[in-house]
Amino acid sequence: MTVLEKGNITIHTENIFPIIKKSLYTDHEIFLRELISNSVDAISKLKMASLSGDFKQEVTEPEIVISVDKENKTLSISDNGIGMTVEEVKKYINQVAFSSAEDFINKYQKSANDFIGHFGLGFYSAFMVAKKVEIDTLSYQEGAQAVHWSCDGSPEFELSDSSRTEVGTTVTLTLLDDEQEYLEPSRIRQLVKTYSDFIPVPIKFEGEQINKQKALWKESPQNLKDEDYLEFYRYLYPFQEDPLLWVHLNTDYPFLLNGILYFPKLRPDVDVSKGQIKLFCNQVFVSDHCEEIIPEFLMPLRGVIDSPDIPLNVSRSALTNHRTVRRIADFISKKIADRLKSLYNENAQDYIRCWEDVGTFVKYGSLKEDKFKKQVEDILIYRTTYKPTENESKSESETPKVEVQGAEEDIWQDVSQEKQDSDSPLVAIEKQGYTTLQSYLDRNQERHENRVFYCTDASTQATYVQLYKNQGLEVLYFDSFIDTNYFIPFLEREYDKVKFSRVDSELDQTLLQEDKSNEIVDPATNKTRSEQIKELFEKALDNPKLNIKTEALKSDDPQGTPPAMVLLPEAMRRLQEMTALYQQQALAFPEEHILMINTAHPLIDNILKLNQGSIVTGSGESPSAKMAKMLCQHVYDLALMSQKGFDAQGMKSFVERSNQVLTHLTEKL
């Protein structure tokens, strides 16, 4: 071996190697990604040289081969790429690689751990794990001399002849004593799978290819079937439920970006604030913490974003304000909105199927970003009690105002489609039991202008909803966790004249009989029947915090209405909900609430009569007064039960009292 040259690497920071070894401590493993990426670059450069006719020999199948030698403690990465001449080694390794290393280290020292995946550390990252690095390379150029370069981690290097005969490069690392893990085959496989799984060159290790290679996001969406997307999702997120829908991102102007984003089924045990989107740069994995790039409200999405235009060597804080990054974020939001709009327009059934989970993203996004809100406001839908009749569904006026950006303003192609169906999208949505807020307001303008009746729990509020439905009033379901505390107040700000009332907050006038039973029945006390009922219940229940009111519910069949209802005034209930939320406590049922007695119900009438017919005997209550009291309690229990159900104690006393009432009743038979 002839030593061609010995020399010093041109760097200005004296102690660059100790810094590489120590400062970048946490991310040592990325050296393999960097070396593999260099090999991929070298392979594609050779391909170009061959295409342009610069390289006349036959190009062999490109491949990268990794091998370990446990005895000598070496790990080597070999490629059949373009190789380097002596001059190139001097220039690219001794000068370029190390001066860019110096730049990076200087930046890095200021804000350690602030870089996304320490991307582009380059060749010198090998020194994080190696005490000696050797390069054995032969350039593709005719007559090139094979070169051997070696450096032991000091700024000194040695260049010598090499006996290499194949065009390409082998980088061999003699690992440091505490970096021996990289001799383990399982570790190598894991690193390749994490970082280099999708690079377009086969990586061979122990005689087999260990990377998947096919980066689905780089393919044209036209050539892909649903099953391809699902299979890819299952590969990225094994043992997870299939996603609801996905968006294939594909643009080359004003930045290059490819990706596939999936809407997963939202599960309560998944922390949605932790991003699950994988960031790639030219098919090389960079990080799965890309909070700075993806708009926050899209964090629960999964999938891949690949863009060489995301600056990866700036600090995370600088990324957030970076112009390209902001444009990328806008682009992604818009694409998501477009995808949802096209689904809304094309397939009401699928849109609704996804809505339960996707709706939460969309609502959250609308709260967070005004731009996104504007894109999706016409496709926010709510489950409703409204059922369109045949005539209505044909109506032309139901055509929705789905806003589609004009082509000139839109630098990204729009995906809105011509409608094939005879029904307008809104009609199709309404046939499936959903509606938009605007449609609700328009439909109910005459009966209750600017008021929205809603229900947050279909089972506990079923009695109330039924009452509204019986009187032909439409109720919307707002039952996602985001609705009560955030989204309804948000909608009230957006539609500033509109007020939302939960079905159990107060009863709308349309539900009540106008001429209340105000006939005077007791000339002695001058009390109306309603006042007598109120008094009877107040005495029987003996709870000063309970506000008892009387109303007559409108109905063709009073037996079909509830005898009493518990009401929680809207403002008071919301305040309690907010307080519970901020104090992170479970929401307790408020002690102060309204018990509304339905004076039109026959049971209330019977209880009143039972009480009035009682004969006071000696010291105690008459049996019928006792019974009336018990029944009042029972009516209250039933009202509570249909509002919130019981806790253990409540259930126990309810069952006990029910048994007593039944016993008393059967005694009389």
Ligand SMILES: Nc1ncnc2c1ncn2[C@@H]1O[C@H](COP(=O)(O)OP(=O)(O)OP(=O)(O)O)[C@@H](O)[C@H]1O
């Ligand atoms: N396997 C290889 N085959 C051929 N040339 C290589 C190889 N590895 C490195 N080089 C040369 O050395 C140069 C410096 O490599 P280095 O990894 O430090 O930086 P880079 O690849 O240019 O950029 P990055 O910092 O993004 O990795 C490369 O640009 C390339 O010219």
